[in-house]
Amino acid sequence: KNQVEQSPQSLIILEGKNCTLQCNYTVSPFSNLRWYKQDTGRGPVSLTIMTFSENTKSNGRYTATLDADTKQSSLHITASQLSDSASYICVVTTGAAGNKLTFGGGTRVLVKP
């Protein structure tokens, strides 16, 4: 069964600090992996997309990594800001017929001043 597990479920960090979110998946065959940011009361917005051959991709202070061998991805937030408070959702696309999306449960990040 295709699954995407995210950890931790929630995280509190102080403004200016770094943090790393984890995403482990069992989706096979793999096509791509996206990280979405969802602010409270808003819809998710794509941060990064990574395909099989990509190990690292950055979008401003957000850096995503992918290890396709261990089926793990991480999202690193550098020098966190109050506006980074949101849920971060990992979504994996299978390359099999039907091209399904599998969503993780998300990590809720709260940045405190």
Added chain:
Amino acid sequence: ETGVTQTPRHLVMGMTNKKSLKCEQHLGHNAMYWYKQSAKKPLELMFVYSLEERVENNSVPSRFSPECPNSSHLFLHLHTLQPEDSALYLCASSQDHSPRNEQFFGPGTRLTVL
């Protein structure tokens, strides 16, 4: 602004009511989606429309009835809902219905069923 709008943003309804959620996308996309987001659960895909035709229906109860009159508009008609249907309902669109394409989400409708 994502280019996908949803109305209403908040809705409270009784179990015997009939209401509709509306979604409109201004991105020229050909595919539209309805998702349900419950607390502490992953997003659940409900329906997929491509060029106004339903291409996916993920075992959703018949009390949820989608309608796609054109590629820019998507509705979700609700009737005789249950309290467990309370959730955030998200609409999304993408260039076509291949999951490899980025989906652009609306802000959602927060639904409460009493």
